[in-house]
Amino acid sequence: MGTIPYGRQDISEDDIAAVVAVLRSDFLTQGPVVPAFEKSIADYCGVAHALAVNSATSALHIACLALGVGPGDLVWTTPVTFVASANCALYCGAAVDFVDIDPHTYNLDAVALAAKLADAKVAGRLPKVVIPVHLCGQSCDMAAIHALALEYGFGVIEDASHAIGGRYLGEPIGNCRYSDITVFSFHPVKIITTAEGGMAVTGRADLAAAMALSRSHGITREPAQMSHAPDGPWYYQQVALGFNYRMTELQAALGVSQMGRLDEFVAQRHRLARRYDTLLQALPLTLPFQREGTYSGLHLYVVRLHLADIGRTHLQVFEFLRERGIGVNVHYIPVHTQPYYRQLGFTAGQFPQSERYYAEAISLPLYSGLSFGDQDRVVAALKEALS
Known part of the structure:
Protein backbone atom coordinates (compact mmCIF):
# COMPACT_ATOMS: atom_id res chain seq x y z
CA MET A 1 0.00 0.00 0.00
CA GLY A 2 1.27 3.44 -0.92
CA THR A 3 1.30 6.57 1.19
CA ILE A 4 -1.96 8.48 1.50
CA PRO A 5 -1.00 12.18 1.18
CA TYR A 6 -2.64 14.89 3.29
CA GLY A 7 -3.76 16.58 0.06
CA ARG A 8 -3.46 16.19 -3.67
CA GLN A 9 -4.78 17.55 -6.96
CA ASP A 10 -7.71 16.04 -8.90
CA ILE A 11 -6.91 16.21 -12.62
CA SER A 12 -9.49 15.05 -15.15
CA GLU A 13 -9.24 14.31 -18.86
CA ASP A 14 -11.09 17.58 -19.48
CA ASP A 15 -8.39 19.41 -17.52
CA ILE A 16 -5.68 17.80 -19.64
CA ALA A 17 -7.54 18.60 -22.86
CA ALA A 18 -7.87 22.26 -21.82
CA VAL A 19 -4.12 22.56 -21.29
CA VAL A 20 -3.33 20.72 -24.53
CA ALA A 21 -5.63 23.09 -26.42
CA VAL A 22 -3.53 26.03 -25.16
CA LEU A 23 -0.31 24.25 -26.13
CA ARG A 24 -1.70 24.03 -29.68
CA SER A 25 -2.80 27.67 -29.70
CA ASP A 26 -0.90 30.84 -30.51
CA PHE A 27 -0.60 31.94 -26.87
CA LEU A 28 1.32 30.26 -24.06
CA THR A 29 1.96 33.19 -21.72
CA GLN A 30 -0.50 36.09 -22.12
CA GLY A 31 -3.59 35.48 -24.22
CA PRO A 32 -7.37 35.10 -23.90
CA VAL A 33 -7.45 32.33 -21.28
CA VAL A 34 -6.01 34.31 -18.36
CA PRO A 35 -8.82 36.90 -18.59
CA ALA A 36 -11.34 34.04 -18.94
CA PHE A 37 -10.05 32.50 -15.71
CA GLU A 38 -10.18 35.88 -13.97
CA LYS A 39 -13.79 36.32 -15.10
CA SER A 40 -14.75 32.85 -13.86
CA ILE A 41 -13.41 33.67 -10.38
CA ALA A 42 -14.95 37.17 -10.34
CA ASP A 43 -18.34 35.82 -11.42
CA TYR A 44 -18.23 33.00 -8.90
CA CYS A 45 -17.37 35.34 -6.03
CA GLY A 46 -19.66 38.14 -7.14
CA VAL A 47 -16.83 40.69 -7.21
CA ALA A 48 -15.93 43.28 -9.82
CA HIS A 49 -12.20 42.67 -10.37
CA ALA A 50 -9.93 39.60 -10.38
CA LEU A 51 -6.19 39.52 -11.15
CA ALA A 52 -4.45 36.21 -11.80
CA VAL A 53 -0.84 35.90 -10.63
CA ASN A 54 1.85 33.24 -10.38
CA SER A 55 1.26 32.52 -6.65
CA ALA A 56 -0.84 33.56 -3.69
CA THR A 57 2.37 34.99 -2.20
CA SER A 58 2.61 37.36 -5.17
CA ALA A 59 -1.07 38.23 -4.72
CA LEU A 60 -0.47 39.12 -1.06
CA HIS A 61 2.52 41.26 -2.02
CA ILE A 62 0.71 43.31 -4.66
CA ALA A 63 -2.33 43.60 -2.38
CA CYS A 64 -0.16 45.18 0.31
CA LEU A 65 1.41 47.52 -2.24
CA ALA A 66 -2.00 48.55 -3.59
CA LEU A 67 -3.08 49.52 -0.07
CA GLY A 68 0.02 51.68 0.30
CA VAL A 69 1.96 49.49 2.73
CA GLY A 70 5.53 50.71 3.01
CA PRO A 71 8.37 51.65 5.37
CA GLY A 72 7.13 52.87 8.73
CA ASP A 73 3.84 50.98 8.42
CA LEU A 74 2.66 48.05 10.51
CA VAL A 75 0.76 44.98 9.28
CA TRP A 76 -0.92 42.50 11.61
CA THR A 77 -1.80 38.89 10.85
CA THR A 78 -2.15 35.58 12.68
CA PRO A 79 0.79 33.43 13.86
CA VAL A 80 -0.94 30.24 12.63
CA THR A 81 -0.46 30.54 8.90
CA PHE A 82 2.13 29.96 6.21
CA VAL A 83 4.97 32.48 6.44
CA ALA A 84 3.85 34.29 3.25
CA SER A 85 0.96 35.93 5.14
CA ALA A 86 3.53 37.86 7.17
CA ASN A 87 6.42 38.04 4.70
CA CYS A 88 4.34 40.04 2.21
CA ALA A 89 4.44 43.05 4.54
CA LEU A 90 8.21 42.76 5.00
CA TYR A 91 8.63 42.77 1.20
CA CYS A 92 7.09 46.27 1.29
CA GLY A 93 9.47 47.49 4.01
CA ALA A 94 6.78 47.44 6.69
CA ALA A 95 6.91 45.82 10.13
CA VAL A 96 4.78 42.84 11.21
CA ASP A 97 2.95 41.94 14.39
CA PHE A 98 0.53 39.17 15.25
CA VAL A 99 -2.86 38.64 16.88
CA ASP A 100 -3.42 35.35 18.69
CA ILE A 101 -5.94 32.78 17.49
CA ASP A 102 -9.44 31.87 18.61
CA PRO A 103 -9.04 28.55 20.48
CA HIS A 104 -12.03 27.00 18.68
CA THR A 105 -11.68 28.06 15.03
CA TYR A 106 -7.86 28.62 15.08
CA ASN A 107 -8.47 31.81 13.07
CA LEU A 108 -7.34 35.29 14.09
CA ASP A 109 -9.37 36.12 17.21
CA ALA A 110 -11.55 39.18 16.61
CA VAL A 111 -11.89 39.76 20.38
CA ALA A 112 -8.10 39.72 20.82
CA LEU A 113 -7.83 42.02 17.80
CA ALA A 114 -10.20 44.55 19.38
CA ALA A 115 -8.19 44.56 22.62
CA LYS A 116 -4.88 44.93 20.78
CA LEU A 117 -6.24 47.78 18.65
CA ALA A 118 -7.41 49.68 21.74
CA ASP A 119 -3.91 49.43 23.22
CA ALA A 120 -2.28 50.32 19.88
CA LYS A 121 -4.42 53.47 19.57
CA VAL A 122 -3.18 54.67 22.96
CA ALA A 123 0.41 53.90 21.92
CA GLY A 124 -0.03 55.61 18.53
CA ARG A 125 0.94 52.44 16.65
CA LEU A 126 -2.14 51.26 14.77
CA PRO A 127 -1.75 48.85 11.83
CA LYS A 128 -2.01 50.04 8.23
CA VAL A 129 -3.44 46.65 7.19
CA VAL A 130 -4.73 43.53 8.95
CA ILE A 131 -4.53 40.17 7.15
CA PRO A 132 -6.99 37.63 8.59
CA VAL A 133 -6.31 34.09 7.34
CA HIS A 134 -9.19 31.69 6.74
CA LEU A 135 -7.39 28.67 8.18
CA CYS A 136 -8.47 25.28 6.80
CA GLY A 137 -11.05 27.10 4.63
CA GLN A 138 -13.30 28.49 7.37
CA SER A 139 -13.88 32.24 7.24
CA CYS A 140 -12.72 34.44 10.07
CA ASP A 141 -15.33 36.59 11.84
CA MET A 142 -15.18 39.11 9.03
CA ALA A 143 -18.15 41.24 10.08
CA ALA A 144 -16.45 41.96 13.41
CA ILE A 145 -13.08 42.59 11.73
CA HIS A 146 -14.71 44.92 9.20
CA ALA A 147 -16.39 46.90 11.98
CA LEU A 148 -13.00 47.32 13.67
CA ALA A 149 -11.47 48.40 10.35
CA LEU A 150 -14.05 51.16 10.05
CA GLU A 151 -13.47 52.22 13.66
CA TYR A 152 -9.66 52.25 13.54
CA GLY A 153 -9.03 53.00 9.88
CA PHE A 154 -6.99 50.04 8.67
CA GLY A 155 -7.22 48.10 5.41
CA VAL A 156 -8.19 44.43 5.28
CA ILE A 157 -6.71 41.71 3.05
CA GLU A 158 -8.45 38.35 3.43
CA ASP A 159 -5.93 35.54 2.98
CA ALA A 160 -8.39 33.01 1.60
CA SER A 161 -5.69 30.72 0.23
CA HIS A 162 -7.56 27.79 1.83
CA ALA A 163 -11.07 28.99 1.23
CA ILE A 164 -12.25 29.26 -2.38
CA GLY A 165 -15.68 27.66 -2.62
CA GLY A 166 -16.46 28.52 0.99
CA ARG A 167 -19.16 30.89 2.18
CA TYR A 168 -19.59 33.38 4.98
CA LEU A 169 -23.05 34.49 6.17
CA GLY A 170 -24.53 32.91 3.06
CA GLU A 171 -22.29 34.73 0.57
CA PRO A 172 -19.16 33.58 -1.31
CA ILE A 173 -15.80 34.11 0.35
CA GLY A 174 -14.10 36.56 -2.01
CA ASN A 175 -16.97 38.99 -2.55
CA CYS A 176 -14.96 41.55 -0.51
CA ARG A 177 -18.02 42.77 1.37
CA TYR A 178 -15.90 42.95 4.54
CA SER A 179 -12.45 43.55 3.04
CA ASP A 180 -10.53 45.57 0.49
CA ILE A 181 -8.89 42.61 -1.25
CA THR A 182 -9.17 38.81 -1.02
CA VAL A 183 -6.41 36.42 -2.08
CA PHE A 184 -6.75 32.80 -3.26
CA SER A 185 -4.15 30.06 -3.81
CA PHE A 186 -4.20 27.36 -6.51
CA HIS A 187 -1.29 25.21 -5.31
CA PRO A 188 -1.87 21.50 -6.06
CA VAL A 189 -3.03 20.65 -2.52
CA LYS A 190 -5.64 23.44 -2.53
CA ILE A 191 -9.33 23.15 -3.50
CA ILE A 192 -8.65 23.78 -7.20
CA THR A 193 -5.25 24.01 -8.83
CA THR A 194 -3.36 25.79 -11.59
CA ALA A 195 -0.15 23.96 -10.55
CA GLU A 196 1.27 27.15 -9.03
CA GLY A 197 -0.84 30.27 -9.08
CA GLY A 198 -2.95 32.73 -7.18
CA MET A 199 -5.63 35.38 -7.55
CA ALA A 200 -6.38 38.75 -5.97
CA VAL A 201 -9.98 39.95 -6.11
CA THR A 202 -11.40 43.33 -5.15
CA GLY A 203 -14.47 45.47 -5.57
CA ARG A 204 -12.40 48.64 -6.05
CA ALA A 205 -11.22 49.72 -9.50
CA ASP A 206 -8.34 51.76 -8.05
CA LEU A 207 -6.91 48.78 -6.19
CA ALA A 208 -7.33 46.55 -9.25
CA ALA A 209 -5.43 49.05 -11.40
CA ALA A 210 -2.63 49.34 -8.85
CA MET A 211 -2.29 45.55 -8.60
CA ALA A 212 -2.32 45.18 -12.39
CA LEU A 213 0.64 47.55 -12.61
CA SER A 214 2.57 45.75 -9.87
CA ARG A 215 1.91 42.38 -11.47
CA SER A 216 3.66 43.27 -14.72
CA HIS A 217 6.78 45.41 -14.20
CA GLY A 218 4.83 48.61 -13.52
CA ILE A 219 4.18 48.80 -17.28
CA THR A 220 1.00 50.17 -18.83
CA ARG A 221 -0.38 50.41 -22.35
CA GLU A 222 -3.27 52.61 -21.20
CA PRO A 223 -2.84 56.17 -22.57
CA ALA A 224 -4.67 57.60 -19.55
CA GLN A 225 -1.90 56.29 -17.28
CA MET A 226 0.96 57.65 -19.42
CA SER A 227 2.91 60.89 -18.99
CA HIS A 228 2.32 61.81 -22.65
CA ALA A 229 0.48 60.53 -25.70
CA PRO A 230 1.75 57.17 -27.05
CA ASP A 231 4.47 57.33 -29.72
CA GLY A 232 2.56 54.68 -31.67
CA PRO A 233 0.56 51.44 -31.33
CA TRP A 234 3.67 49.63 -30.05
CA TYR A 235 4.16 52.04 -27.17
CA TYR A 236 4.13 51.28 -23.45
CA GLN A 237 5.44 53.09 -20.39
CA GLN A 238 6.84 51.92 -17.10
CA VAL A 239 5.10 54.21 -14.63
CA ALA A 240 5.90 52.28 -11.42
CA LEU A 241 8.35 49.70 -10.12
CA GLY A 242 6.61 46.37 -10.60
CA PHE A 243 7.35 42.66 -10.80
CA ASN A 244 6.91 39.72 -13.14
CA TYR A 245 4.04 38.03 -11.30
CA ARG A 246 1.95 37.03 -14.31
CA MET A 247 0.09 33.73 -14.68
CA THR A 248 0.54 31.73 -17.91
CA GLU A 249 -2.17 30.63 -20.32
CA LEU A 250 -1.38 27.00 -19.46
CA GLN A 251 -2.07 27.57 -15.78
CA ALA A 252 -5.20 29.59 -16.50
CA ALA A 253 -6.58 26.87 -18.80
CA LEU A 254 -6.25 24.36 -16.01
CA GLY A 255 -7.92 26.83 -13.66
CA VAL A 256 -10.89 27.46 -15.96
CA SER A 257 -11.44 23.73 -16.30
CA GLN A 258 -11.11 23.11 -12.56
CA MET A 259 -13.62 25.87 -11.76
CA GLY A 260 -16.31 23.73 -13.38
CA ARG A 261 -15.91 21.24 -10.54
Whole structure:
Protein backbone atom coordinates (compact mmCIF):
# COMPACT_ATOMS: atom_id res chain seq x y z
CA MET A 1 0.00 0.00 0.00
CA GLY A 2 1.27 3.44 -0.92
CA THR A 3 1.30 6.57 1.19
CA ILE A 4 -1.96 8.48 1.50
CA PRO A 5 -1.00 12.18 1.18
CA TYR A 6 -2.64 14.89 3.29
CA GLY A 7 -3.76 16.58 0.06
CA ARG A 8 -3.46 16.19 -3.67
CA GLN A 9 -4.78 17.55 -6.96
CA ASP A 10 -7.71 16.04 -8.90
CA ILE A 11 -6.91 16.21 -12.62
CA SER A 12 -9.49 15.05 -15.15
CA GLU A 13 -9.24 14.31 -18.86
CA ASP A 14 -11.09 17.58 -19.48
CA ASP A 15 -8.39 19.41 -17.52
CA ILE A 16 -5.68 17.80 -19.64
CA ALA A 17 -7.54 18.60 -22.86
CA ALA A 18 -7.87 22.26 -21.82
CA VAL A 19 -4.12 22.56 -21.29
CA VAL A 20 -3.33 20.72 -24.53
CA ALA A 21 -5.63 23.09 -26.42
CA VAL A 22 -3.53 26.03 -25.16
CA LEU A 23 -0.31 24.25 -26.13
CA ARG A 24 -1.70 24.03 -29.68
CA SER A 25 -2.80 27.67 -29.70
CA ASP A 26 -0.90 30.84 -30.51
CA PHE A 27 -0.60 31.94 -26.87
CA LEU A 28 1.32 30.26 -24.06
CA THR A 29 1.96 33.19 -21.72
CA GLN A 30 -0.50 36.09 -22.12
CA GLY A 31 -3.59 35.48 -24.22
CA PRO A 32 -7.37 35.10 -23.90
CA VAL A 33 -7.45 32.33 -21.28
CA VAL A 34 -6.01 34.31 -18.36
CA PRO A 35 -8.82 36.90 -18.59
CA ALA A 36 -11.34 34.04 -18.94
CA PHE A 37 -10.05 32.50 -15.71
CA GLU A 38 -10.18 35.88 -13.97
CA LYS A 39 -13.79 36.32 -15.10
CA SER A 40 -14.75 32.85 -13.86
CA ILE A 41 -13.41 33.67 -10.38
CA ALA A 42 -14.95 37.17 -10.34
CA ASP A 43 -18.34 35.82 -11.42
CA TYR A 44 -18.23 33.00 -8.90
CA CYS A 45 -17.37 35.34 -6.03
CA GLY A 46 -19.66 38.14 -7.14
CA VAL A 47 -16.83 40.69 -7.21
CA ALA A 48 -15.93 43.28 -9.82
CA HIS A 49 -12.20 42.67 -10.37
CA ALA A 50 -9.93 39.60 -10.38
CA LEU A 51 -6.19 39.52 -11.15
CA ALA A 52 -4.45 36.21 -11.80
CA VAL A 53 -0.84 35.90 -10.63
CA ASN A 54 1.85 33.24 -10.38
CA SER A 55 1.26 32.52 -6.65
CA ALA A 56 -0.84 33.56 -3.69
CA THR A 57 2.37 34.99 -2.20
CA SER A 58 2.61 37.36 -5.17
CA ALA A 59 -1.07 38.23 -4.72
CA LEU A 60 -0.47 39.12 -1.06
CA HIS A 61 2.52 41.26 -2.02
CA ILE A 62 0.71 43.31 -4.66
CA ALA A 63 -2.33 43.60 -2.38
CA CYS A 64 -0.16 45.18 0.31
CA LEU A 65 1.41 47.52 -2.24
CA ALA A 66 -2.00 48.55 -3.59
CA LEU A 67 -3.08 49.52 -0.07
CA GLY A 68 0.02 51.68 0.30
CA VAL A 69 1.96 49.49 2.73
CA GLY A 70 5.53 50.71 3.01
CA PRO A 71 8.37 51.65 5.37
CA GLY A 72 7.13 52.87 8.73
CA ASP A 73 3.84 50.98 8.42
CA LEU A 74 2.66 48.05 10.51
CA VAL A 75 0.76 44.98 9.28
CA TRP A 76 -0.92 42.50 11.61
CA THR A 77 -1.80 38.89 10.85
CA THR A 78 -2.15 35.58 12.68
CA PRO A 79 0.79 33.43 13.86
CA VAL A 80 -0.94 30.24 12.63
CA THR A 81 -0.46 30.54 8.90
CA PHE A 82 2.13 29.96 6.21
CA VAL A 83 4.97 32.48 6.44
CA ALA A 84 3.85 34.29 3.25
CA SER A 85 0.96 35.93 5.14
CA ALA A 86 3.53 37.86 7.17
CA ASN A 87 6.42 38.04 4.70
CA CYS A 88 4.34 40.04 2.21
CA ALA A 89 4.44 43.05 4.54
CA LEU A 90 8.21 42.76 5.00
CA TYR A 91 8.63 42.77 1.20
CA CYS A 92 7.09 46.27 1.29
CA GLY A 93 9.47 47.49 4.01
CA ALA A 94 6.78 47.44 6.69
CA ALA A 95 6.91 45.82 10.13
CA VAL A 96 4.78 42.84 11.21
CA ASP A 97 2.95 41.94 14.39
CA PHE A 98 0.53 39.17 15.25
CA VAL A 99 -2.86 38.64 16.88
CA ASP A 100 -3.42 35.35 18.69
CA ILE A 101 -5.94 32.78 17.49
CA ASP A 102 -9.44 31.87 18.61
CA PRO A 103 -9.04 28.55 20.48
CA HIS A 104 -12.03 27.00 18.68
CA THR A 105 -11.68 28.06 15.03
CA TYR A 106 -7.86 28.62 15.08
CA ASN A 107 -8.47 31.81 13.07
CA LEU A 108 -7.34 35.29 14.09
CA ASP A 109 -9.37 36.12 17.21
CA ALA A 110 -11.55 39.18 16.61
CA VAL A 111 -11.89 39.76 20.38
CA ALA A 112 -8.10 39.72 20.82
CA LEU A 113 -7.83 42.02 17.80
CA ALA A 114 -10.20 44.55 19.38
CA ALA A 115 -8.19 44.56 22.62
CA LYS A 116 -4.88 44.93 20.78
CA LEU A 117 -6.24 47.78 18.65
CA ALA A 118 -7.41 49.68 21.74
CA ASP A 119 -3.91 49.43 23.22
CA ALA A 120 -2.28 50.32 19.88
CA LYS A 121 -4.42 53.47 19.57
CA VAL A 122 -3.18 54.67 22.96
CA ALA A 123 0.41 53.90 21.92
CA GLY A 124 -0.03 55.61 18.53
CA ARG A 125 0.94 52.44 16.65
CA LEU A 126 -2.14 51.26 14.77
CA PRO A 127 -1.75 48.85 11.83
CA LYS A 128 -2.01 50.04 8.23
CA VAL A 129 -3.44 46.65 7.19
CA VAL A 130 -4.73 43.53 8.95
CA ILE A 131 -4.53 40.17 7.15
CA PRO A 132 -6.99 37.63 8.59
CA VAL A 133 -6.31 34.09 7.34
CA HIS A 134 -9.19 31.69 6.74
CA LEU A 135 -7.39 28.67 8.18
CA CYS A 136 -8.47 25.28 6.80
CA GLY A 137 -11.05 27.10 4.63
CA GLN A 138 -13.30 28.49 7.37
CA SER A 139 -13.88 32.24 7.24
CA CYS A 140 -12.72 34.44 10.07
CA ASP A 141 -15.33 36.59 11.84
CA MET A 142 -15.18 39.11 9.03
CA ALA A 143 -18.15 41.24 10.08
CA ALA A 144 -16.45 41.96 13.41
CA ILE A 145 -13.08 42.59 11.73
CA HIS A 146 -14.71 44.92 9.20
CA ALA A 147 -16.39 46.90 11.98
CA LEU A 148 -13.00 47.32 13.67
CA ALA A 149 -11.47 48.40 10.35
CA LEU A 150 -14.05 51.16 10.05
CA GLU A 151 -13.47 52.22 13.66
CA TYR A 152 -9.66 52.25 13.54
CA GLY A 153 -9.03 53.00 9.88
CA PHE A 154 -6.99 50.04 8.67
CA GLY A 155 -7.22 48.10 5.41
CA VAL A 156 -8.19 44.43 5.28
CA ILE A 157 -6.71 41.71 3.05
CA GLU A 158 -8.45 38.35 3.43
CA ASP A 159 -5.93 35.54 2.98
CA ALA A 160 -8.39 33.01 1.60
CA SER A 161 -5.69 30.72 0.23
CA HIS A 162 -7.56 27.79 1.83
CA ALA A 163 -11.07 28.99 1.23
CA ILE A 164 -12.25 29.26 -2.38
CA GLY A 165 -15.68 27.66 -2.62
CA GLY A 166 -16.46 28.52 0.99
CA ARG A 167 -19.16 30.89 2.18
CA TYR A 168 -19.59 33.38 4.98
CA LEU A 169 -23.05 34.49 6.17
CA GLY A 170 -24.53 32.91 3.06
CA GLU A 171 -22.29 34.73 0.57
CA PRO A 172 -19.16 33.58 -1.31
CA ILE A 173 -15.80 34.11 0.35
CA GLY A 174 -14.10 36.56 -2.01
CA ASN A 175 -16.97 38.99 -2.55
CA CYS A 176 -14.96 41.55 -0.51
CA ARG A 177 -18.02 42.77 1.37
CA TYR A 178 -15.90 42.95 4.54
CA SER A 179 -12.45 43.55 3.04
CA ASP A 180 -10.53 45.57 0.49
CA ILE A 181 -8.89 42.61 -1.25
CA THR A 182 -9.17 38.81 -1.02
CA VAL A 183 -6.41 36.42 -2.08
CA PHE A 184 -6.75 32.80 -3.26
CA SER A 185 -4.15 30.06 -3.81
CA PHE A 186 -4.20 27.36 -6.51
CA HIS A 187 -1.29 25.21 -5.31
CA PRO A 188 -1.87 21.50 -6.06
CA VAL A 189 -3.03 20.65 -2.52
CA LYS A 190 -5.64 23.44 -2.53
CA ILE A 191 -9.33 23.15 -3.50
CA ILE A 192 -8.65 23.78 -7.20
CA THR A 193 -5.25 24.01 -8.83
CA THR A 194 -3.36 25.79 -11.59
CA ALA A 195 -0.15 23.96 -10.55
CA GLU A 196 1.27 27.15 -9.03
CA GLY A 197 -0.84 30.27 -9.08
CA GLY A 198 -2.95 32.73 -7.18
CA MET A 199 -5.63 35.38 -7.55
CA ALA A 200 -6.38 38.75 -5.97
CA VAL A 201 -9.98 39.95 -6.11
CA THR A 202 -11.40 43.33 -5.15
CA GLY A 203 -14.47 45.47 -5.57
CA ARG A 204 -12.40 48.64 -6.05
CA ALA A 205 -11.22 49.72 -9.50
CA ASP A 206 -8.34 51.76 -8.05
CA LEU A 207 -6.91 48.78 -6.19
CA ALA A 208 -7.33 46.55 -9.25
CA ALA A 209 -5.43 49.05 -11.40
CA ALA A 210 -2.63 49.34 -8.85
CA MET A 211 -2.29 45.55 -8.60
CA ALA A 212 -2.32 45.18 -12.39
CA LEU A 213 0.64 47.55 -12.61
CA SER A 214 2.57 45.75 -9.87
CA ARG A 215 1.91 42.38 -11.47
CA SER A 216 3.66 43.27 -14.72
CA HIS A 217 6.78 45.41 -14.20
CA GLY A 218 4.83 48.61 -13.52
CA ILE A 219 4.18 48.80 -17.28
CA THR A 220 1.00 50.17 -18.83
CA ARG A 221 -0.38 50.41 -22.35
CA GLU A 222 -3.27 52.61 -21.20
CA PRO A 223 -2.84 56.17 -22.57
CA ALA A 224 -4.67 57.60 -19.55
CA GLN A 225 -1.90 56.29 -17.28
CA MET A 226 0.96 57.65 -19.42
CA SER A 227 2.91 60.89 -18.99
CA HIS A 228 2.32 61.81 -22.65
CA ALA A 229 0.48 60.53 -25.70
CA PRO A 230 1.75 57.17 -27.05
CA ASP A 231 4.47 57.33 -29.72
CA GLY A 232 2.56 54.68 -31.67
CA PRO A 233 0.56 51.44 -31.33
CA TRP A 234 3.67 49.63 -30.05
CA TYR A 235 4.16 52.04 -27.17
CA TYR A 236 4.13 51.28 -23.45
CA GLN A 237 5.44 53.09 -20.39
CA GLN A 238 6.84 51.92 -17.10
CA VAL A 239 5.10 54.21 -14.63
CA ALA A 240 5.90 52.28 -11.42
CA LEU A 241 8.35 49.70 -10.12
CA GLY A 242 6.61 46.37 -10.60
CA PHE A 243 7.35 42.66 -10.80
CA ASN A 244 6.91 39.72 -13.14
CA TYR A 245 4.04 38.03 -11.30
CA ARG A 246 1.95 37.03 -14.31
CA MET A 247 0.09 33.73 -14.68
CA THR A 248 0.54 31.73 -17.91
CA GLU A 249 -2.17 30.63 -20.32
CA LEU A 250 -1.38 27.00 -19.46
CA GLN A 251 -2.07 27.57 -15.78
CA ALA A 252 -5.20 29.59 -16.50
CA ALA A 253 -6.58 26.87 -18.80
CA LEU A 254 -6.25 24.36 -16.01
CA GLY A 255 -7.92 26.83 -13.66
CA VAL A 256 -10.89 27.46 -15.96
CA SER A 257 -11.44 23.73 -16.30
CA GLN A 258 -11.11 23.11 -12.56
CA MET A 259 -13.62 25.87 -11.76
CA GLY A 260 -16.31 23.73 -13.38
CA ARG A 261 -15.91 21.24 -10.54
CA LEU A 262 -15.25 23.62 -7.63
CA ASP A 263 -18.60 23.14 -5.88
CA GLU A 264 -18.35 19.37 -6.39
CA PHE A 265 -14.85 19.33 -4.87
CA VAL A 266 -15.98 21.27 -1.78
CA ALA A 267 -19.12 19.15 -1.34
CA GLN A 268 -17.04 15.96 -1.44
CA ARG A 269 -14.63 17.40 1.14
CA HIS A 270 -17.65 18.04 3.39
CA ARG A 271 -18.87 14.45 2.95
CA LEU A 272 -15.43 13.16 3.93
CA ALA A 273 -15.17 15.57 6.88
CA ARG A 274 -18.59 14.50 8.22
CA ARG A 275 -17.46 10.89 7.93
CA TYR A 276 -14.27 11.70 9.89
CA ASP A 277 -16.42 13.45 12.52
CA THR A 278 -18.43 10.25 13.00
CA LEU A 279 -15.54 7.79 12.91
CA LEU A 280 -13.28 9.80 15.26
CA GLN A 281 -15.78 11.07 17.80
CA ALA A 282 -14.83 8.55 20.54
CA LEU A 283 -11.09 9.20 20.30
CA PRO A 284 -9.05 11.53 22.58
CA LEU A 285 -9.11 14.33 20.00
CA THR A 286 -10.60 17.75 19.48
CA LEU A 287 -12.35 17.64 16.10
CA PRO A 288 -12.70 20.68 13.82
CA PHE A 289 -15.21 23.31 14.95
CA GLN A 290 -17.36 25.20 12.45
CA ARG A 291 -18.68 28.59 13.47
CA GLU A 292 -22.35 29.26 12.75
CA GLY A 293 -22.78 31.15 9.49
CA THR A 294 -19.70 29.64 7.84
CA TYR A 295 -19.39 27.02 5.11
CA SER A 296 -15.73 26.04 4.95
CA GLY A 297 -13.77 25.34 1.80
CA LEU A 298 -12.30 22.52 3.94
CA HIS A 299 -8.80 22.64 2.57
CA LEU A 300 -7.60 20.92 5.75
CA TYR A 301 -9.03 18.62 8.41
CA VAL A 302 -7.06 19.39 11.58
CA VAL A 303 -7.44 17.45 14.82
CA ARG A 304 -5.86 18.30 18.16
CA LEU A 305 -4.43 15.52 20.31
CA HIS A 306 -5.48 15.23 23.96
CA LEU A 307 -1.89 14.51 24.91
CA ALA A 308 -2.66 13.98 28.61
CA ASP A 309 -4.86 11.02 27.61
CA ILE A 310 -2.47 9.51 25.06
CA GLY A 311 0.55 7.34 25.76
CA ARG A 312 2.59 9.01 23.02
CA THR A 313 3.92 12.51 22.36
CA HIS A 314 2.83 14.70 19.46
CA LEU A 315 5.97 13.70 17.55
CA GLN A 316 5.48 10.00 18.31
CA VAL A 317 1.88 10.04 17.01
CA PHE A 318 3.02 11.88 13.88
CA GLU A 319 5.86 9.43 13.22
CA PHE A 320 3.63 6.42 13.98
CA LEU A 321 1.18 7.54 11.30
CA ARG A 322 3.88 8.39 8.76
CA GLU A 323 5.49 4.96 9.26
CA ARG A 324 2.14 3.40 8.33
CA GLY A 325 1.84 5.37 5.11
CA ILE A 326 -0.48 8.07 6.39
CA GLY A 327 0.93 11.33 5.04
CA VAL A 328 -0.17 13.57 7.90
CA ASN A 329 1.23 17.06 8.26
CA VAL A 330 1.18 20.02 10.67
CA HIS A 331 -0.36 23.35 9.62
CA TYR A 332 1.32 25.51 10.77
CA ILE A 333 4.42 26.24 12.82
CA PRO A 334 3.58 29.64 14.39
CA VAL A 335 5.36 32.27 12.32
CA HIS A 336 6.64 34.21 15.34
CA THR A 337 8.68 31.15 16.42
CA GLN A 338 10.62 30.96 13.14
CA PRO A 339 14.31 31.90 13.46
CA TYR A 340 13.96 34.85 11.08
CA TYR A 341 11.12 36.31 13.16
CA ARG A 342 12.99 35.60 16.39
CA GLN A 343 15.70 37.88 14.99
CA LEU A 344 13.02 40.56 14.63
CA GLY A 345 12.33 40.36 18.36
CA PHE A 346 9.51 37.84 18.72
CA THR A 347 9.77 35.32 21.54
CA ALA A 348 8.10 32.12 22.69
CA GLY A 349 5.09 32.70 24.93
CA GLN A 350 3.85 35.84 23.20
CA PHE A 351 0.90 34.11 21.53
CA PRO A 352 -0.01 31.23 23.85
CA GLN A 353 -3.12 29.98 22.03
CA SER A 354 -1.13 29.62 18.82
CA GLU A 355 1.66 27.77 20.58
CA ARG A 356 -0.76 25.40 22.33
CA TYR A 357 -2.43 24.69 19.01
CA TYR A 358 0.92 23.88 17.39
CA ALA A 359 1.82 21.47 20.18
CA GLU A 360 -1.31 19.37 19.53
CA ALA A 361 -2.38 19.80 15.87
CA ILE A 362 -2.18 17.21 13.11
CA SER A 363 -3.69 17.56 9.61
CA LEU A 364 -5.28 14.31 8.43
CA PRO A 365 -5.54 13.42 4.72
CA LEU A 366 -8.42 15.25 3.05
CA TYR A 367 -8.94 15.77 -0.68
CA SER A 368 -11.82 15.21 -3.07
CA GLY A 369 -10.33 12.00 -4.48
CA LEU A 370 -9.81 10.36 -1.07
CA SER A 371 -11.69 7.05 -1.09
CA PHE A 372 -13.70 5.79 1.87
CA GLY A 373 -11.36 2.81 1.94
CA ASP A 374 -8.30 5.02 2.32
CA GLN A 375 -10.13 7.14 4.85
CA ASP A 376 -10.86 3.98 6.85
CA ARG A 377 -7.15 3.18 6.69
CA VAL A 378 -6.34 6.65 8.12
CA VAL A 379 -8.84 6.15 10.94
CA ALA A 380 -7.56 2.67 11.78
CA ALA A 381 -3.97 3.89 11.97
CA LEU A 382 -5.00 6.86 14.12
CA LYS A 383 -6.93 4.61 16.51
CA GLU A 384 -3.86 2.40 16.84
CA ALA A 385 -1.62 5.42 17.40
CA LEU A 386 -3.87 6.73 20.18
CA SER A 387 -4.59 3.41 21.87
